[in-house]
Amino acid sequence: MLVLSVLSHIATVDHLKQAGLSLSVLAQFFKLGHQPDITTFATVINAILLQTSSNPNVSNVEDVLKLFHEMLHSRPLPSVVPFNQILTQLVRLKHYSTVVYLNRQMVLTGIAPDVCTLNIIINCFCHLNLIGFSSSLLGQFFKRGLQPDVCTFNTLINGFVLENRVVEALLLFTKMVEAGHFKPIVVTFSTLIKGFCMMGNNTAAMQLLTKMEERGCQPEPNVVAYSTIIHSLLKDTLYVDAMKLFLEMISRGIVADVVTYNSLIHGVCNVGQWKEATMLLNEMLSKGIFPDVPTFNVLVDNLCKEGMVVEAKSVVEIMIQRGAEPNWITYMLTLVIRGISS
DNA sequence: TTAGGGTTAG
Numbered sequence: 001m002l003v004l005s006v007l008s009h010i011a012t013v014d015h016l017k018q019a020g021l022s023l024s025v026l027a028q029f030f031k032l033g034h035q036p037d038i039t040t041f042a043t044v045i046n047a048i049l050l051q052t053s054s055n056p057n058v059s060n061v062e063d064v065l066k067l068f069h070e071m072l073h074s075r076p077l078p079s080v081v082p083f084n085q086i087l088t089q090l091v092r093l094k095h096y097s098t099v100v101y102l103n104r105q106m107v108l109t110g111i112a113p114d115v116c117t118l119n120i121i122i123n124c125f126c127h128l129n130l131i132g133f134s135s136s137l138l139g140q141f142f143k144r145g146l147q148p149d150v151c152t153f154n155t156l157i158n159g160f161v162l163e164n165r166v167v168e169a170l171l172l173f174t175k176m177v178e179a180g181h182f183k184p185i186v187v188t189f190s191t192l193i194k195g196f197c198m199m200g201n202n203t204a205a206m207q208l209l210t211k212m213e214e215r216g217c218q219p220e221p222n223v224v225a226y227s228t229i230i231h232s233l234l235k236d237t238l239y240v241d242a243m244k245l246f247l248e249m250i251s252r253g254i255v256a257d258v259v260t261y262n263s264l265i266h267g268v269c270n271v272g273q274w275k276e277a278t279m280l281l282n283e284m285l286s287k288g289i290f291p292d293v294p295t296f297n298v299l300v301d302n303l304c305k306e307g308m309v310v311e312a313k314s315v316v317e318i319m320i321q322r323g324a325e326p327n328w329i330t331y332m333l334t335l336v337i338r339g340i341s342s
Numbered sequence: 343t344t345a346g347g348g349t350t351a352g
Contacts, residue, residue, distance in 0.1 A: 258349080
């Protein structure tokens with residue numbers, strides 16, 4: 001009880017440092033062999049969400065649009081770089097159509113897109129499932145005397161993968177590499193690995209991971225490449241294979257991050273290994289890896305499945321109270337909770 | 343000096 005009251009205090013006093021402190025106290029909790037209860041988790045969530053809301057990269061669309069229009073009307077006109085930064089921010093907020101519209105306004109005002117701008121627009125079309133538009137945008141490169149780069153091809157390959165057109169993604173990859181138009185990098189391979197995983201072909205994904213090394217891919221396979229396959233294996237409930245790959249990754253000195261742990265925690269919860277999930281959470285905290293909103297969504301979901309409805313509900317309420325932007329999964333979980341409670 | 347890849351439900 002003493003630890004709990006300390007946690008409550010430190011989480012409400014300040015944001016960043018205290019959130020970290022709360023987590024280390026939580027890690028101590030695990031080390032001492034105690035299972036933290038929901039109040040403990042709730043206190044830590046409070047601290048984390050306060051930290052998230054103070055993050056300058058988290059911004060709302062209205063502010064970004066206001067800044068865009070101020071820049072568009074200022075004279076002399078700023079260079080294309082700050083405009084690209086604004087578009088990037090909107091892409092992060094998943095406002096793809098808005099980005100396409102704003103780019104049109106930029107062109108009409110006389111701001112010439114560079115390679116980076118065109119890559120951003122291609123990416124938006126890909127996320128809008130309009131890869132046909134993206135391909136035709138390649139003409140813009142030549143019209144403006146620009147050369148598509150490795151990022152352009154990676155984005156297009158990802159576009160095909162997003163539309164489940166993995167064969168076409170592979171064709172584009174092979175054609176462009178053989179023609180010497182680009183040298184694939186770790187992002188290219190990770191994108192193709194994701195494609196194979198989406199097709200349910202984990203074997204091909206693993207083979208590609210090996211092939212990356214044979215080809216002397218620089219940089220070498222990283223946490224994203226490994227996490228993609230780990231996630232896919234867990235999705236197929238191949239828990240042993242996933243853990244084997246996870247250990248291989250660690251032994252190679254590749255550091256797992258919050259996404260890797262979220263996948264692992266989710267995967268082990270799905271096969272009913274709550275104890276294993278707690279251990280992974282413990283491991284994550286002891287390594288100083290910060291849980292994020294998806295981590296808590298997984299926890300809320302599993303609290304529901306365990307019948308701990310009141311606790312799950314309070315986690316969601318705290319998230320909303322703290323100004324975190326619950327995503328549609330959180331909303332869905334809320335509906336589930338309401339359904340169970342009624 | 344801006345762009346591209348991995349996680350959360352059912």
